[in-house]
Structures are given as C-alpha cells and as structure tokens.
Amino acid sequence: MxxxxxxxxxxxxxxxxxxxxxxxxxxxxxxxxxxxxxxxxxxxxxxxxxxxxxxxxxxxxxxxxxxxxxxxxxxxxxxxxxxxxxxxxxxxxxxxxxxxxxxxxxxxxxxxxxxxxxxxxxxxxxxxxxxxxxxxxxxxxxxxxxxxxxxxxxxxxxxxxxxxxxxxxxxxxxxxxxxxxxxxxxxxxxxxxxxxxxxxxxAESLQKFNILVFHIISLLVGLVSLILFKNYSQKNYNILTNKNSELEQQKEEINVQAERLLESNTELYEKNEYINFQSEQIKSSIKYAYTIQEAILPSKKIIDRAFENFILFKPKDVVSGDFYWFKQIFNESKEVEANFIAVADCTGHGVSGAFMSMIGTSLLSEIVTERKIYFPSEILSLLDENIRISLKQEEKKGTDGMDVCLCKLEKLEADRTKVTFAGAKRLLIYFDKNKNEIKYIKGDKNSIAGAGLRTKSGKVEFTDNEIILNKGDILYLSSDGFVDQNNSERKKYGMTKFLKLLKNISDKEMSEQNQILETEYKNHKGQEEQRDDIAVIGIRL
Amino acid sequence: MDNLLIKEEENNFFCSPKIDFNAANGECSISGESFIENTVEFYCPVFEWIKNFFSETPDATMKLSLDFSYYNTSSSKALYDLLFLLKKGTENGATVKIIWKIPEDDFEMEDDVIDIISETGLNIDIVY
Known part of the structure; x- marks a missing residue:
C-alpha cells in the first residue's frame, strides 16, 4: 500500500x-x-x-x-x-x-x-x-x-x-x-x-529568459505542491495508519482478554469439575460412612425378636447425629436377663454428629458388655465420664455431648415388665394401656458431656426411675428432632401435640404407628427443611 | 456506653433472635428464635456488652426480658453463660430482674427454664 x-x-x-x-x-x-x-x-x-x-x-x-x-x-x-x-x-x-x-x-x-x-x-x-x-x-x-x-x-x-x-x-x-x-x-x-x-x-533571449523563468517557477510550484500534498496525505495516511494500528492493538487486547476469559472459564470449568469430583467423593464417602453407621446401629432383626416395635430414623443429612442402641444380657442358663435400649441425640448433626454417635455406641457397649454395669444411672455417669476423657474436654473445654434416653427392661411374672429409665436431658414417654393414658418421666437435667452441665464434684449423678408396665403398654424413646421441627410459620411441632398424637395412635399396629408419625411429620414440615436428625422408637411390651 | 441492637435474622434454615439492650435505662430484651450453629460468635458481643455494663456501673439495675419461640441446644449453652454473667453482676451489687416468657404448652422449655433457675439461683419470673 x-x-x-x-x-x-x-x-x-x-x-x-x-x-x-x-x-x-x-x-x-x-x-x-x-x-x-x-x-x-x-x-x-x-x-x-x-x-x-x-x-x-x-x-x-x-x-x-x-x-x-x-x-x-x-x-x-x-x-x-x-x-x-x-x-x-x-x-x-x-x-x-x-x-x-x-x-x-x-x-x-x-x-x-x-x-x-x-x-x-x-x-x-x-x-x-x-x-x-x-x-x-x-x-x-x-x-x-x-x-x-x-x-x-x-x-x-x-x-x-x-x-x-x-x-x-x-x-x-x-x-x-x-x-x-x-x-x-x-x-x-x-x-x-x-x-x-x-x-x-x-529580444529572443529576453523571451527565452522569460520562458525559462516561467517554467522554472511552474516546475518548482508544481514540485512543492506535490511534495506538500504528499506530506499532507502521508500525515493523513500516518494518522489513519496510527488509528489502524491503535485499532489493531485494541483488537489484540480484546483478543488477549477473550483468551484470558476463555482461560479463566476453562479454569472455572476445571475447578467446577474438581469441586464436583470432590463433592461426589465426599458424598460417596459420607454414603459409605452411613453404611458403617447402619452396620453399627443395632440389627432390626434382633430387636424384632425381642419386641414388637417401630423405629423412625430420619437423619437430616446422610449420616446421623441421632442413634439408637440395643443390648441384651443373658444369665447363666442363656436366658435373656435384661434388654437395654437407648435413643441418643448428639450435639451437631451430619458428620460431626455421626462421629459422636460412634463414640456413644462403642462406649455404651463397652460399659454394659465388658464392665457389666447394669444400672442405667451408672451407665450414663460412666458414659459422661468416658466421653469427657475421650474428647479431652477438661483441656479443650469442648461442649460436645449427647442427650440420652436409656431404659433397662426386665421381665417379671405375669407378663409384667420392670423398666428402669435414666435420662440425660431426655424424657421417657409411655402409654398405660389399662388407664388409656400417655405419661412421661422426666430425665435428669444434665446432658452427657455437654451444655447445661454444671457440677461441683467430678462425677455427674443421674437418677434411675423404675416403673412396672403391663403387657400391651408402649414405651416411646425419642430425640427432640420430631418435636422441634418447625413448620412454615417457624412453629415447632411441640411436645404437647406429640403426646396427644402418640395417645391417638397407641392402639395401632407398630408399623402403622410408624407410618402415621412419618406422615404427620411431613405434613407439619411442609416445604421447610428438616431441622435436625430424628429418632423415635416405639416398643410394645 | 452504646446501646446494643442486633436485628432478627432468618436465613433459609437458621435463625438468630433480636437483641435490644439499652444502656441508659438497663432495659434489655432477647426475642425470637435462636437456632444458631455458631452460638459463641453470635452471643459474644452480648457477653461483652453485659461485662462492660456492670463494670461501668456495678450497682446498676437491669431488666432482662427473654421471649423465645425456640432455642436449640447450643443456644441454651450460651443462655447459661449469659445468665451466669448476670448472676455475677448481682453478686457485685447490681439488681437484675428477669422475665422469661414461655410459649403456651411448651413444657420442655418450661422444664428447661426451671432447671436454669435452680442451677443459677437467679430469680426468674416465668410468664406464659
């Protein structure tokens, strides 16, 4: 050009x-x-x-x-x-x-x-x-x-x-x-x-001179004009060229930016992929953790063999901070001497709750099976002590703990059952069939290793509560997950309503009771998120 | 000393209560729902405020009104800590009056409050 x-x-x-x-x-x-x-x-x-x-x-x-x-x-x-x-x-x-x-x-x-x-x-x-x-x-x-x-x-x-x-x-x-x-x-x-x-x-040479001068002037004027025009157009050309090159540069910059965007997009995509990958891994890891938790939870078959029952177990996340525990002890003639059943609600939910539940399960088993401690109050005291030790709470000032509803069931004559209950901030609800009444026993105000625990001595005392129940009476052990669930108006289900519900369904089959509870829960919750893990166990004697 | 005002907040799942502490007349209130994951972080400014309030005027009078629709377990731990601070204030010459409003038919909360009363030795009026 x-x-x-x-x-x-x-x-x-x-x-x-x-x-x-x-x-x-x-x-x-x-x-x-x-x-x-x-x-x-x-x-x-x-x-x-x-x-x-x-x-x-x-x-x-x-x-x-x-x-x-x-x-x-x-x-x-x-x-x-x-x-x-x-x-x-x-x-x-x-x-x-x-x-x-x-x-x-x-x-x-x-x-x-x-x-x-x-x-x-x-x-x-x-x-x-x-x-x-x-x-x-x-x-x-x-x-x-x-x-x-x-x-x-x-x-x-x-x-x-x-x-x-x-x-x-x-x-x-x-x-x-x-x-x-x-x-x-x-x-x-x-x-x-x-x-x-x-x-x-x-005359001729004068004319020739004039001609010469005229032509020289014409030549010069022409040349100068041409050069000026050239410079002018060169300047314009240069301006155009500069603008062009500016545009080029801008285009280049835009290209670079586009490239960068593309790069960061790719990076984002890769990161997203990675996050998805990680998320999948974590999910699968948690799902796997649930299979472990499920394995550690008592076998339904064993409980079924012992009692007519239902277990409503709804973790908020995949793994649960609520857990239940069941243990049978036998006498020398291999007969069932006592059944232990507990529902516990660990602080936190999800993975942290699940860790606590593992500790709780293994400690309960250890206390009952190996140390052969059979008084529920004592079991809770030991559980409290051991968790404090396990979690080094004295040094670390941790407040992780659990609320526990623990019962020991012993068969008496004439189809009667002695229930010994100790509660760490949990109550025991039961249905008295003869009186057609729903009743409850308050547990102790202390939680296991956690909030609200104020003791001056080292050991935390729990109380054993004994009741004698007849055949057909029902025990209800629960965490607070059901009653604390809020509805769309952020109103929780509440204990009063829960007790009424249980009374109304107490004559139903255990599996049906489970169904009703679940339906009632879903109706109350509506579109709201599940607030906490839920565990409700019913046992018909 | 400044008043302490924290707005009630609700984000899809968790909820924090409204905090309204008046330094001039000592009228304080916590109301709403305390469903918080990290209670220490939320209640820390409240604790600091109470400490300052009593250290500035040890013989002050505080009227605390508590009105929860619900509080979770970790919030109850924070409430214990808060009430122990008030208890400490009374021991140093302050006058503390606490009114705790409990939702109708929530006997679990009522039990809890009764426990708190016996635990802290504070005079708490329960209102329904």
Missing part, C-alpha cells in the same frame, strides 16, 4: 517535470521560429519595396539625375542618350537604370541604416555585382517568384540574418537585359537583404 503510493508520487513528479521540460523546449523552439518569421517578414518587406521602386524606375525607362562627384555616368549602361546636358541651366544629367538605382540605394543604406542590400546576378553586366558563393547557391535554388532563403550567419563581431529572394525578368527589364538573352519570366538575379541579428537575438 505504502510502496504503491510512493511509486505513484514519483510517477506524478516525473510526469510534471517532463511536461515542464517539453513545454520549455517547445516554447524555446517557437520563439526561435517567431524570430525567424519576423526577420523574414521584415526582409521581404524591404525586398518588395526595392522591387517596387525598381519597377517604377524601369517603367520610366530609367530616370535622369544630376551628375555629381558621387553620381557619375554608369559605364555599364549601354543606352543612347545616357547623358543629357541642359545648356540653358548648365546642368549635366545622367540616366540611372534600376540596377544603378538599387546599387546607389544600397550604398546609401550601408551608411544610413543597418540593413544592407546587395543586388546580384549570375550574369552581371557590372562585374562588381557578381554573386558571392552563398548568393550563387541561393540563386541556383530559386524556381518560382515566391521562393526565398533566409540564413543566420554568425560572425565573431556581428551576427546577421541574410535574406535573399529572386528577381524575375519583367517587360521593363528587357530594355537593358534583352541583349543578354533573357526572356520575360527568367530568373535574372536577386537581391539579398542583410539584417543585423542583435536586436532580434536580444
């Missing part, structure tokens, strides 16, 4: 210069021609004047003039009465023919004017009129009356234009020249007119 523009500029520059040079040469040439034309016209005018004068002279057959010192009779004129003498006047006259007259005018012109004439002939009567070499050559070339020749002759001292035209034989000429054998119409000779060139050359 730029090179093309440059080339175009030089072409225009060259063309302009060429035009100026051609114009100059043409003008110079024209000037020269004009000069020649001027000289020719002037010379021809002189020539015609002389010819006319001569014709006049010839018509008269020559004229007589006074003989003076300078005008002596023409010895070459061979005519009768060449001299006339007027005696009365005492004057002597001599005949002057055209040739003599021409010679005399020429001689006069030689002294008075710068323009000179020379009459000549290839066969002159007067030998002095003999043609010079140049004149002879010119005379030889003449064919018709309009022919002429003009030559510029440059001498050291003076330059001249020499013009020459032929003299044709006319009637008047024959008086003298017939004897030479001329006929009318023959070229008899010629007259050359010599004009000094100085004035013409001066």
């Amino acid at each position: 730029k090179k093309q523009k440059q080339l175009f500029f030089y072409v225009v520059l060259f063309s302009w210069t060429a035009i100026i040079v051609v114009s100059y040469l043409w003008n110079i040439n024209t000037t020269k021609k004009n000069t020649v034309g001027l000289v020719t016209t002037q010379s021809a005018a002189f020539f015609e004047e002389i010819e006319t004068t001569r014709l006049w002279n010839a018509k008269h057959g020559g004229v007589y003039v006074k003989i003076t010192d300078k005008t002596q009779p023409n010895e070459y004129l061979d005519v009768p009465n060449r001299e006339l003498f007027i005696d009365s006047l005492g004057v002597a006259l001599t005949k002057v023919n055209p040739a003599f007259m021409t010679r005399q005018i020429a001689e006069l012109a030689k002294t008075n004017s710068k323009i000179q004439y020379h009459i000549t002939s290839l066969k002159p009567i007067r030998p002095a009129n003999k043609a010079t070499e140049w004149e002879a050559k010119a005379l030889g070339n003449f064919k018709k009356p309009t022919d002429y020749t003009l030559e510029f002759i440059e001498n050291d001292s003076i330059s001249v234009y020499r013009y020459m035209a032929p003299l044709f034989v006319k009637k008047g000429c024959l008086k003298c020249h017939e004897k030479q054998g001329y006929k009318e119409g023959d070229i008899r000779g010629g007259i050359s007119v010599t004009t000094p060139a100085v004035a013409f050359l001066e």
Whole structure:
C-alpha cells in the first residue's frame, strides 16, 4: 500500500517535470521560429519595396539625375542618350537604370541604416555585382517568384540574418537585359537583404529568459505542491495508519482478554469439575460412612425378636447425629436377663454428629458388655465420664455431648415388665394401656458431656426411675428432632401435640404407628427443611 | 456506653433472635428464635456488652426480658453463660430482674427454664 503510493508520487513528479521540460523546449523552439518569421517578414518587406521602386524606375525607362562627384555616368549602361546636358541651366544629367538605382540605394543604406542590400546576378553586366558563393547557391535554388532563403550567419563581431529572394525578368527589364538573352519570366538575379541579428537575438533571449523563468517557477510550484500534498496525505495516511494500528492493538487486547476469559472459564470449568469430583467423593464417602453407621446401629432383626416395635430414623443429612442402641444380657442358663435400649441425640448433626454417635455406641457397649454395669444411672455417669476423657474436654473445654434416653427392661411374672429409665436431658414417654393414658418421666437435667452441665464434684449423678408396665403398654424413646421441627410459620411441632398424637395412635399396629408419625411429620414440615436428625422408637411390651 | 441492637435474622434454615439492650435505662430484651450453629460468635458481643455494663456501673439495675419461640441446644449453652454473667453482676451489687416468657404448652422449655433457675439461683419470673 505504502510502496504503491510512493511509486505513484514519483510517477506524478516525473510526469510534471517532463511536461515542464517539453513545454520549455517547445516554447524555446517557437520563439526561435517567431524570430525567424519576423526577420523574414521584415526582409521581404524591404525586398518588395526595392522591387517596387525598381519597377517604377524601369517603367520610366530609367530616370535622369544630376551628375555629381558621387553620381557619375554608369559605364555599364549601354543606352543612347545616357547623358543629357541642359545648356540653358548648365546642368549635366545622367540616366540611372534600376540596377544603378538599387546599387546607389544600397550604398546609401550601408551608411544610413543597418540593413544592407546587395543586388546580384549570375550574369552581371557590372562585374562588381557578381554573386558571392552563398548568393550563387541561393540563386541556383530559386524556381518560382515566391521562393526565398533566409540564413543566420554568425560572425565573431556581428551576427546577421541574410535574406535573399529572386528577381524575375519583367517587360521593363528587357530594355537593358534583352541583349543578354533573357526572356520575360527568367530568373535574372536577386537581391539579398542583410539584417543585423542583435536586436532580434536580444529580444529572443529576453523571451527565452522569460520562458525559462516561467517554467522554472511552474516546475518548482508544481514540485512543492506535490511534495506538500504528499506530506499532507502521508500525515493523513500516518494518522489513519496510527488509528489502524491503535485499532489493531485494541483488537489484540480484546483478543488477549477473550483468551484470558476463555482461560479463566476453562479454569472455572476445571475447578467446577474438581469441586464436583470432590463433592461426589465426599458424598460417596459420607454414603459409605452411613453404611458403617447402619452396620453399627443395632440389627432390626434382633430387636424384632425381642419386641414388637417401630423405629423412625430420619437423619437430616446422610449420616446421623441421632442413634439408637440395643443390648441384651443373658444369665447363666442363656436366658435373656435384661434388654437395654437407648435413643441418643448428639450435639451437631451430619458428620460431626455421626462421629459422636460412634463414640456413644462403642462406649455404651463397652460399659454394659465388658464392665457389666447394669444400672442405667451408672451407665450414663460412666458414659459422661468416658466421653469427657475421650474428647479431652477438661483441656479443650469442648461442649460436645449427647442427650440420652436409656431404659433397662426386665421381665417379671405375669407378663409384667420392670423398666428402669435414666435420662440425660431426655424424657421417657409411655402409654398405660389399662388407664388409656400417655405419661412421661422426666430425665435428669444434665446432658452427657455437654451444655447445661454444671457440677461441683467430678462425677455427674443421674437418677434411675423404675416403673412396672403391663403387657400391651408402649414405651416411646425419642430425640427432640420430631418435636422441634418447625413448620412454615417457624412453629415447632411441640411436645404437647406429640403426646396427644402418640395417645391417638397407641392402639395401632407398630408399623402403622410408624407410618402415621412419618406422615404427620411431613405434613407439619411442609416445604421447610428438616431441622435436625430424628429418632423415635416405639416398643410394645 | 452504646446501646446494643442486633436485628432478627432468618436465613433459609437458621435463625438468630433480636437483641435490644439499652444502656441508659438497663432495659434489655432477647426475642425470637435462636437456632444458631455458631452460638459463641453470635452471643459474644452480648457477653461483652453485659461485662462492660456492670463494670461501668456495678450497682446498676437491669431488666432482662427473654421471649423465645425456640432455642436449640447450643443456644441454651450460651443462655447459661449469659445468665451466669448476670448472676455475677448481682453478686457485685447490681439488681437484675428477669422475665422469661414461655410459649403456651411448651413444657420442655418450661422444664428447661426451671432447671436454669435452680442451677443459677437467679430469680426468674416465668410468664406464659
């Protein structure tokens, strides 16, 4: 683009210069021609004047003039009465023919004017009129009356234009020249007119100078304009180029940004992928953790073998901070001596709750199976102590703990059952079939290893509560998950309503009770999120 | 000393109660639902305020009104701490009057409050 523009500029520059040079040469040439034309016209005018004068002279057959010192009779004129003498006047006259007259005018012109004439002939009567070499050559070339020749002759001292035209034989000429054998119409000779060139050359060179100056100015003006135009357009071009390159740069920047965006998009996508991957891993890990939790939770089959029951177990997340625990102890004859059942609600839910539930389960089993502690109050005391030790709560000031509802069930005669209950911030609800009443026993106000626990001595005391139940009576062990569930108005289900519900369903099959509880829970919860883990266990004696 | 005012907040799952503690007349109230995961973070400014209040005027009178629709287990731990601070204030010459409003038929909360009374030895009027 730029090179093309440059080339175009030089072409225009060259063309302009060429035009100026051609114009100059043409003008110079024209000037020269004009000069020649001027000289020719002037010379021809002189020539015609002389010819006319001569014709006049010839018509008269020559004229007589006074003989003076300078005008002596023409010895070459061979005519009768060449001299006339007027005696009365005492004057002597001599005949002057055209040739003599021409010679005399020429001689006069030689002294008075710068323009000179020379009459000549290839066969002159007067030998002095003999043609010079140049004149002879010119005379030889003449064919018709309009022919002429003009030559510029440059001498050291003076330059001249020499013009020459032929003299044709006319009637008047024959008086003298017939004897030479001329006929009318023959070229008899010629007259050359010599004009000094100085004035013409001066005029010409002045004009040439003017032309030169004009052309130089034109050339310069042209060139300067061209260069200015070029610079201007270059500037515009540069501005355009700059703008272009700015645009280019901006485009480049946008590209870079787009690339960066793409990169960060890719990065985001990758991160998202990674997060999804991690999330999946964590989910699958938690799902796996649930299978472990499920395995550690008591087998439903074993409980089923012992009691008619239902277990409503709804973790808030996959794994649960609520758990239940079941243990049977046997006497020496391998008969069931007592059944232990507990529902616990660990602080927190999800993974943290699940960790606590594992600790709770293993500690309860250890206390009952290995240490053979069978008093529920004592079991809770030990559980509290062991959790504190396990979690190093004295050092770490942790408040992680659990609320527990623990019962020991021992068969008595006549289908009666002795229930020993100890509660750590949990109550035991039971249905007295005979009285058709729903009742509850409050647990102790202390939680296991957690909030609300204020003791001055090291050991935390729990209380055993004994009740004797009959066949068909029902025990309900629960965490607070069900009663604390809020509805859309953020109102929790509440214990009063819960007790009423249990009373209403107490005559139903255990599995049906489970169903009703679940439905009731869902209805209450509506679109709200589950607030906490839920565990409700019902046991019909 | 500045008053302490924390707006009630509910974000999709958890809920924090409204805190309105007046330094000039000692009238303070906590109301709403305290269902908070990190109770220590939430109640810390309240504890600080109470400490400053009693240290500035040890013989001040504070009237605290508690009105919860629900509080979770970890909130109850924070409430214990709060009430123990008030208890400490009374031991240093302050007068503290506490009114605890309990929702109708919520005997669990009632039991809890009764436990708190016996635990802290504070005079708490229960209103229904």
